[in-house]
Amino acid sequence: MNSKEIRKQFLAFFEGKKHKIVPSAPMVIKDDPTLLFTNAGMNQFKEFFLGINEPKNTRVVDTQKCLRVSGKHNDLEEVGKDTYHHTMFEMLGNWSFGDYFKEEAITWAWELLTQVFKIEKDSLYVSVFEGSEDADMLEKDNEAYAIWNKIVPADRIIMGNKKDNFWEMGDQGPCGPCSEIHVDLRSDEEKSKVSGASLVNQDHPLVVEIWNLVFMQYNRKADGSLESLPAKHVDTGMGFERLCMALQGVKSNYDTDVFTPLIREIEIITDAKYGKTEEADIAIRVIADHIRAVAFSIADGQLPSNTGAGYVIRRILRRAVRYGFTFLETKEPFMYRLVNVLTQNMGEAFPELREQKQLIENVIKEEEHSFLKTLDQGLVLLDSIIEKTKGDIVDGRKAFELYDTYGFPIDLTALILNEKGFSLDEAGFNVAMQEQKNRSKTASETSKGDWEILHSDLEQEFVGYDRLEADVKIVKYRKVESKKRGVQYQLVFNLTPFYAEGGGQVGDKGYLESPDGDVVYIIDTKRENNEIVHFTKNLPKKLEGTFKAVVDSEQRRRTEANHTATHLLHQALREVLGTHVEQKGSAVHSKHLRFDFSHFSKMTKEELEAVEDFVNARISGQLPLEEHRNVPVSEALENGAMALFGEKYGDTVRTIRFGKSIELCGGTHVNNTSDLWHFKIKSEGAVASGIRRIEAITNDAVKDLYAENDKSLNEIVGLLGNPQDTIKAVSQLQEENAELKKQVAALLKDKAKNLKGDLQNELQEKNGVRFLVKKLDLDAAGIKDLSFEMGQNQTDLFLLFATEQDGKALLSCYISKELVASKDLNAGSIVRELGKFIQGGGGGQPFFATAGGKNPAGIPEALEKAKEYLN
Numbered sequence: 001m002n003s004k005e006i007r008k009q010f011l012a013f014f015e016g017k018k019h020k021i022v023p024s025a026p027m028v029i030k031d032d033p034t035l036l037f038t039n040a041g042m043n044q045f046k047e048f049f050l051g052i053n054e055p056k057n058t059r060v061v062d063t064q065k066c067l068r069v070s071g072k073h074n075d076l077e078e079v080g081k082d083t084y085h086h087t088m089f090e091m092l093g094n095w096s097f098g099d100y101f102k103e104e105a106i107t108w109a110w111e112l113l114t115q116v117f118k119i120e121k122d123s124l125y126v127s128v129f130e131g132s133e134d135a136d137m138l139e140k141d142n143e144a145y146a147i148w149n150k151i152v153p154a155d156r157i158i159m160g161n162k163k164d165n166f167w168e169m170g171d172q173g174p175c176g177p178c179s180e181i182h183v184d185l186r187s188d189e190e191k192s193k194v195s196g197a198s199l200v201n202q203d204h205p206l207v208v209e210i211w212n213l214v215f216m217q218y219n220r221k222a223d224g225s226l227e228s229l230p231a232k233h234v235d236t237g238m239g240f241e242r243l244c245m246a247l248q249g250v251k252s253n254y255d256t257d258v259f260t261p262l263i264r265e266i267e268i269i270t271d272a273k274y275g276k277t278e279e280a281d282i283a284i285r286v287i288a289d290h291i292r293a294v295a296f297s298i299a300d301g302q303l304p305s306n307t308g309a310g311y312v313i314r315r316i317l318r319r320a321v322r323y324g325f326t327f328l329e330t331k332e333p334f335m336y337r338l339v340n341v342l343t344q345n346m347g348e349a350f351p352e353l354r355e356q357k358q359l360i361e362n363v364i365k366e367e368e369h370s371f372l373k374t375l376d377q378g379l380v381l382l383d384s385i386i387e388k389t390k391g392d393i394v395d396g397r398k399a400f401e402l403y404d405t406y407g408f409p410i411d412l413t414a415l416i417l418n419e420k421g422f423s424l425d426e427a428g429f430n431v432a433m434q435e436q437k438n439r440s441k442t443a444s445e446t447s448k449g450d451w452e453i454l455h456s457d458l459e460q461e462f463v464g465y466d467r468l469e470a471d472v473k474i475v476k477y478r479k480v481e482s483k484k485r486g487v488q489y490q491l492v493f494n495l496t497p498f499y500a501e502g503g504g505q506v507g508d509k510g511y512l513e514s515p516d517g518d519v520v521y522i523i524d525t526k527r528e529n530n531e532i533v534h535f536t537k538n539l540p541k542k543l544e545g546t547f548k549a550v551v552d553s554e555q556r557r558r559t560e561a562n563h564t565a566t567h568l569l570h571q572a573l574r575e576v577l578g579t580h581v582e583q584k585g586s587a588v589h590s591k592h593l594r595f596d597f598s599h600f601s602k603m604t605k606e607e608l609e610a611v612e613d614f615v616n617a618r619i620s621g622q623l624p625l626e627e628h629r630n631v632p633v634s635e636a637l638e639n640g641a642m643a644l645f646g647e648k649y650g651d652t653v654r655t656i657r658f659g660k661s662i663e664l665c666g667g668t669h670v671n672n673t674s675d676l677w678h679f680k681i682k683s684e685g686a687v688a689s690g691i692r693r694i695e696a697i698t699n700d701a702v703k704d705l706y707a708e709n710d711k712s713l714n715e716i717v718g719l720l721g722n723p724q725d726t727i728k729a730v731s732q733l734q735e736e737n738a739e740l741k742k743q744v745a746a747l748l749k750d751k752a753k754n755l756k757g758d759l760q761n762e763l764q765e766k767n768g769v770r771f772l773v774k775k776l777d778l779d780a781a782g783i784k785d786l787s788f789e790m791g792q793n794q795t796d797l798f799l800l801f802a803t804e805q806d807g808k809a810l811l812s813c814y815i816s817k818e819l820v821a822s823k824d825l826n827a828g829s830i831v832r833e834l835g836k837f838i839q840g841g842g843g844g845q846p847f848f849a850t851a852g853g854k855n856p857a858g859i860p861e862a863l864e865k866a867k868e869y870l871n
């Protein structure tokens with residue numbers, strides 16, 4: 001049976017048991033701060049397990065795209081080395097939300113595997129939770145045991161501990177025992193020698209878990225104690241690729257037709273042969289696996305980048321490139337050439353791959369290209385580290401720097417060192433890594449209290465499309481605490497006019513007024529598990545009663561104008577540039593809007609003007625908002641509504657329309673385009689390969705801009721009033737200017753002298769180098785003077801200064817000549833490297849060099865990198 005049929009049969013089997021087939025949620029999660037990627041089928045149903053919302057269907061079946069490369073489930077380092085863990089994989093799942101429980105879940109799973117898929121009964125093992133004697137004091141899952149025992153002989157039922165057989169959503173929330181199903185794919189001969197039962201959960205590549213049936217029956221509270229859930233749920237997850245392995249009679253996921261076409265293509269591109277050497281095989285598996293993870297992420301709208309989810313994707317891609325580089329000798333971009341085969345193979349089940357193919361290829365190619373360059377540079381740096389190493393162990397911190405600052409993979413470092421007869425101080429590397437993790441962890445850690453429930457019977461409703469004020473009751477609240485934000489409270493109302501951050505639009509602010517006039521401010525509104533949560537710094541003194549909830553209408557009005565402009569902008573771009581333009585991201589604030597979209601070249605002045613004209617014509621056309629709520633998705637799409645890739649839509653959606661184009665959107669809008677007043681583009685530039693960004697303003701922001709321009713204009717016109725006077729005035733100004741320039745130069749010199757003393761006190765010292773990394777308020781000449789002054793008669797000084805002048809950034813690096821020689825440092829290459837952060841370049845001599853760039857916003861990052869480097 002080929003993989004496409006296997007997927008279909010799974011869904012059809014449960015459809016036959018009255019399950020509703022639902023689509024996979026996006027693999028990239030857009031608005032959950034605790035999770036970057038979907039890592040299990042249950043993520044998209046969390047709200048039902050938590051009892052926050054009622055599902056439409058109590059029985060559901062699907063295949064879910066999952067990625068396990070960060071957080072609780074991180075299989076990245078295993079992938080490629082073994083034959084059954086992937087970064088991206090499909091999890092087949094059937095679900096009961098308060099409907100059936102253990103009896104049906106177990107018997108159906110068994111029926112599907114043994115009768116439909118015809119897996120031999122005696123190659124299957126099942127596990128049951130054995131109970132625990134720790135604080136939870138959980139009893140053995142007797143119920144599951146009894147059900148299994150009716151269909152499986154006792155010697156195939158294995159008792160499992162809490163680690164393997166008790167599932168928890170997180171530190172808090174629903175949890176319960178689970179039963180796993182394992183399959184033994186060894187030959188009969190092997191089976192007769194060692195029993196399969198003894199190999200379950202022992203990381204044997206041919207005795208693997210394929211299906212996990214989770215029975216949610218408890219809720220874990222913030223204090224760690226358990227309570228019974230009122231409604232019990234079933235959550236199952238079966239690894240699709242592993243199931244294919246079991247059904248196709250092969251011994252590795254990579255030998256199933258999910259992977260063989262990719263592997264063939266890799267063989268063709270790289271001239272390697274799969275199945276010859278272990279090293280090359282691992283590399284080929286890594287590449288075949290990682291191309292899926294990366295392609296699916298990009299299709300979901302997550303591009304490789306320097307932070308967050310984007311950084312995870314970048315690292316996966318780099319891991320694959322580097323395996324190719326080292327073991328298959330690929331020195332040119334090649335991964336992007338696999339997208340075609342992948343799309344042919346999976347485009348039917350996941351159409352987003354087809355639609356986004358061009359973008360996926362372009363982005364991957366560009367990423368590969370720039371990483372290969374980094375690899376080259378890294379190799380040079382590593383050589384110089386090796387040269388300076390005394391003995392044969394290379395400092396782990398140095399290796400960490402290389403990894404952290406240049407993205408040079410640590411396993412590559414270890415490998416190269418090995419080849420050259422050196423070894424890596426791994427402990428030192430791990431310490432440096434841990435230190436960095438701790439730094440970022442404490443910054444982001446939050447602790448959440450239990451929800452205090454005041455009204456469990458009230459339904460929650462959003463009324464903010466129609467009203468900015470409502471009489472509300474507090475349904476529940478809790479305290480949250482983080483280092484970054486301090487103590488905050490989260491409040492949920494039965495009814496709310498507050499829009500929660502989503503679809504790029506910021507959350508509403510406003511206030512809550514109690515019956516006796518006590519006011520607390522709502523500082524933000526967010527969605528959590530599909531519930532609208534209001535953030536406050538304080539709790540109201542009394543929590544009972546009816547409150548007045550009032551949205552800050554000024555902020556809302558401006559935000560709505562900008563949000564509406566995004567729709568018009570989207571239309572305009574498709575009109576002016578073509579229908580390849582797709583929205584890739586958007587951020588709508590009250591002051592401005594940002595819109596990212598796919599397009600492959602810089603927009604010309606004419607194109608930008610055409611876009612502005614298009615939008616402004618629709619503003620003066622006074623188009624009314626046409627809004628429809630609760631439209632079935634299929635109907636909306638039939639009517640030509642534009643949906644966004646990587647967004648999750650419910651069964652029914654809201655469509656909005658200004659003029660011709662219809663879009664699916666849950667945000668808030670103005671009632672008539674004339675409320676935008678005017679639309680003005682402030683900037684257009686690249687954010688990634690194939691992705692451009694426009695920043696624009698509307699409404700009051702445009703008025704402010706014009707008022708400012710007007711003022712300057714008036715001043716000039718005023719001067720022009722009498723031409724004779726004007727000429728005089730101008731030459732006088734010129735003279736004054738020249739004089740001022742001289743004075744400023746002298747002042748700056750003085751200032752530099754004074755500064756020198758202060759800065760000398762700030763020098764830090766490490767390994768015989770005294771150094772300072774700092775942003776200064778001086779011009780280029782001032783910085784140069786200062787550096788040379790400070791450097792006089794010194795032999796161990798390293799100075800890295802930055803400054804911002806007239807919207808441009810400047811970096812300068814001064815190194816005592818003695819250090820240049822003894823430590824093999826080069827100011828020129830240092831500023832070139834750091835210049836990237838300020839989008840510029842430069843150079844000079846080994847002891848003094850400068851770089852100029854057009855991005856002052858990158859200065860802090862450049863300085864940060866310099867500090868890390870020095871440390």
Ligand SMILES: Nc1ncnc2c1ncn2[C@@H]1O[C@H](COP(=O)(O)OP(=O)(O)OP(=O)(O)O)[C@@H](O)[C@H]1O
Binds near residue numbers: 211
């Ligand atoms: N990294 C992965 N690659 C492929 N399939 C996986 C992966 N992780 C889990 N699965 C599949 O998803 C099913 C349900 O996930 P679950 O979280 O229970 O697995 P797990 O206990 O992490 O699996 P394992 O112990 O084998 O890593 C597993 O039974 C397995 O078939």
Ligand SMILES: [Zn+2]
Binds near residue numbers: 665666
């Ligand atoms: Zn909208």
